[in-house]
Amino acid sequence: MKTKWAFTEPRNFDDIASTIVRSKVPFELLTRRSTRRPMTCGLTLYLSSGEATLLRDFLVKALHADNWQLGATFEQLVQLLAEYYPLACPEHVMRIEPATKSAFEEGKAYYERNKESLTRRFEGQYIAIWESDVLDSDASFSSLAQRVYEKIGYVSIYMPFVTSKRRVLRFESPERRWSKANAP
Amino acid sequence: MPPDIELSYYSDQLFDPPAPAVMVELRSPDYPNSADPERLVGLLDSGAFISAIPETVIEKLHLHKIDEIEAGDYNAEEEKDFRTVPVYWIHLTVPYLEPIWARVIPKKPKSHATVGRNVINDWLLTLDGPKLKAYLKSITEIT
Numbered sequence: 001m002k003t004k005w006a007f008t009e010p011r012n013f014d015d016i017a018s019t020i021v022r023s024k025v026p027f028e029l030l031t032r033r034s035t036r037r038p039m040t041c042g043l044t045l046y047l048s049s050g051e052a053t054l055l056r057d058f059l060v061k062a063l064h065a066d067n068w069q070l071g072a073t074f075e076q077l078v079q080l081l082a083e084y085y086p087l088a089c090p091e092h093v094m095r096i097e098p099a100t101k102s103a104f105e106e107g108k109a110y111y112e113r114n115k116e117s118l119t120r121r122f123e124g125q126y127i128a129i130w131e132s133d134v135l136d137s138d139a140s141f142s143s144l145a146q147r148v149y150e151k152i153g154y155v156s157i158y159m160p161f162v163t164s165k166r167r168v169l170r171f172e173s174p175e176r177r178w179s180k181a182n183a184p
Numbered sequence: 185m186p187p188d189i190e191l192s193y194y195s196d197q198l199f200d201p202p203a204p205a206v207m208v209e210l211r212s213p214d215y216p217n218s219a220d221p222e223r224l225v226g227l228l229d230s231g232a233f234i235s236a237i238p239e240t241v242i243e244k245l246h247l248h249k250i251d252e253i254e255a256g257d258y259n260a261e262e263e264k265d266f267r268t269v270p271v272y273w274i275h276l277t278v279p280y281l282e283p284i285w286a287r288v289i290p291k292k293p294k295s296h297a298t299v300g301r302n303v304i305n306d307w308l309l310t311l312d313g314p315k316l317k318a319y320l321k322s323i324t325e326i327t
Contacts, residue, residue: 104249141302145213145273145285154213156248159273169255171298173231 107158122162129158194316198296204228204318211275212245225296232300239290247272
């Protein structure tokens, strides 16, 4: 049995760490790069409780560093894991490599593959694609986003507007150069 | 809420000629109750198909991308005039109105946000140009 976690905010972190300590199941760590460069990193560890404590210590340290998600930048975290775990428990590092696609990219690819059928079903609506399926849909983006948030939290997810027409989207309003002389 | 409460106004400090605007509070959806939102003047722009916020705010709030669209400015006509821009989801509040979840794209100018038709079209908006007054109410007001 494999346990898969996606860390999205610090408050999940203590729960995850506690579960790790109690758990003897394979553990997969997914971290998310900054929103500007979404990417995930997969790490699968098979842990005894003692080894899980080591990992928990590592995660708690990461939590208290200066970062909104995990206490480290994506690069720092991957580097730490790559250096720390193979040294501490080399036989338990099953995989440490960048995942091929983020949830956003996977959702977008799913949409492109199934555009015809999705358009038939959801024309004129926003849809949320999560784990290669349509999680929810609504003509109101605000209503859809609210429900998606309640289901899976604030994550990078693909939520396009479904239409068979080619959308021409414009900012029609020209703006003149903003002058400091006009500043309040 | 009575219809004559002025939640919107004409700004002559950021816009010349004066333009209808509203104060917006922007929060990460992770912290919808944050007491310290990003507060910006939002230009009410019916010429904008979507709302836009400074890219510095997108970075500060660590917003997540949810879509990519082809967009052009007022002068766009040919294929080359359009470019792919990311779309983010954000928690947007106009004080006294119901908060909404909105799609926004990044913009470079930091001076103000642009409130486009994806948000405006949920409002009842009245503009009184000669008096430089603007009034808005949502169809889902906080009571």
